[in-house]
Amino acid sequence: DIQMTQSPSSLSASVGDKVTLTCRASQSISYYLNWFQQKPGKAPKLLIYAASSLQSGVPSRFSGSGSGTAFTLTISSLQPEDFATYYCQQSYYTPWTFGQGSKVEIK
Amino acid sequence: EVQLVESGGGLIQPGGSLRLSCAASGFIVSNNYMTWVRQAPGKGLEWVAVINSGGSTYYADSVKGRFTISRDRSKNTVYLQMSSLRAEDTAVYYCARGVVTGSYGMDVWGQGTTVTVSS
Numbered sequence: 001d002i003q004m005t006q007s008p009s010s011l012s013a014s015v016g017d018k019v020t021l022t023c024r025a026s027q028s029i030s031y032y033l034n035w036f037q038q039k040p041g042k043a044p045k046l047l048i049y050a051a052s053s054l055q056s057g058v059p060s061r062f063s064g065s066g067s068g069t070a071f072t073l074t075i076s077s078l079q080p081e082d083f084a085t086y087y088c089q090q091s092y093y094t095p096w097t098f099g100q101g102s103k104v105e106i107k
Numbered sequence: 108e109v110q111l112v113e114s115g116g117g118l119i120q121p122g123g124s125l126r127l128s129c130a131a132s133g134f135i136v137s138n139n140y141m142t143w144v145r146q147a148p149g150k151g152l153e154w155v156a157v158i159n160s161g162g163s164t165y166y167a168d169s170v171k172g173r174f175t176i177s178r179d180r181s182k183n184t185v186y187l188q189m190s191s192l193r194a195e196d197t198a199v200y201y202c203a204r205g206v207v208t209g210s211y212g213m214d215v216w217g218q219g220t221t222v223t224v225s226s
Contacts, residue, residue, distance in 0.1 A: 001168065032210040036152070043201055043219055044144075044152060049212030087152050091211040094165035096142075096154040 002026050002090050006099035012107040019075040021102045023088035028068045032092035035064055035073045038101075039084045047086075048073060078104070109133035109215050111202050116220030119192055123224075127187040129202030129217055136178050137162075140205030141185040142213055143176060145198035145222075155200070156187065160207055170196075192224045 003026040013019050023033065031051040036044040046055045048064035051071055061076040075082055083106050088099040115127040129141070143155040156166045156176040164176050175188040185202060199221050203213035 034210055034212045036213075038152070043216035044203075044213075045216075046212050046214045049206070049214075050209040053209060055212065055214060085151075089152075089154070089213075091205070094157070095167045096157065096165075096211075098144075098152045098154060101151045 001095055002029060002093050002097050004088055004090055004097050004099035006086075006088055006102045008102060009100065010103040010105060012105045013078050014107045015078055015080055017078045019078050019082075019104060021073045021086055021088075021104075023066075023071045023073070023099050025069045025071075025090055029090045029092035031067050032090055033064075033066065033071050034089045034091065035062075036087045036089065037082075037084045038087065044087065075104075109204075111204065111215055111217035113200065113202050113217040113220040116200065116222045118223045118225065120226050121193060121224055123192050124188070124190040125192065125222060127189070127200055127202075127220055127222070129185040129187075131183045131185070131204070134204065134215075136183050136185055136204075137180050139207060140211050141176070141178060142203045142205050143185075143187045144201045144203055144213070145196075146201070146219075147195070147198040150198075153198070157205065158185065189222070192222075194224050196222060197224045198222060 033051045035048040038044040052064045142157045199219040202217040204215040205211035
């Protein structure tokens with residue numbers, strides 16, 4: 001199975017900060033990488049698909065990049081509603097797998 | 108409106124069986140990759156199973172042989188039949204739509220249904 005490793009596991013940041021989250025796959029997954037945001041008690045929300053495509057309705061401050069084994073999610077200017085846990089997920093091989101999550105907290 | 112509504116969760120004893128349902132509206136389930144994802148209390152997301160547009164099914168190793176994903180075209184509903192349930196299957200179970208184009212990004216999610224396996 002493909003292992004997805006996210007870093008950092010958690011971080012503290014302030015409103016307006018630029019935040020970069022990293023996701024690494026244990027083997028190449030081409031561009032088959034999705035990013036989700038989850039808030040407590042809520043279902044996940046798709047932010048980025050195919051590594052760099054912004055899902056409809058998602059603010060442009062979110063961006064994704066990478067291919068192969070290394071991927072990043074960048075939030076250009078952190079907003080109060082962005083404090084949440086972020087997950088990457090590969091869909092290149094079954095079983096599909098998620099990273100362990102990166103929690104973005106208020107500093 | 109595009110929507111998914113899960114049902115069927117509850118308290119079940121270890122070794123028991125349960126069937127979860129996911130009713131879709133606003134789109135046709137058989138044209139998409141329909142997925143179940145679960146989240147144990149205080150833990151991260153775990154992919155469980157998918158049924159693709161061709162009807163092929165795939166499972167996480169942790170549930171293979173115990174869970175079965177299926178769909179009913181007439182009811183536009185996806186199911187997750189769970190058997191030989193264990194305490195570690197306790198979780199909120201989400202149904203999600205994976206779009207066929209791109210990277211099968213799961214763009215529509217249900218509200219989740221809670222399964223608790225305990226004696």
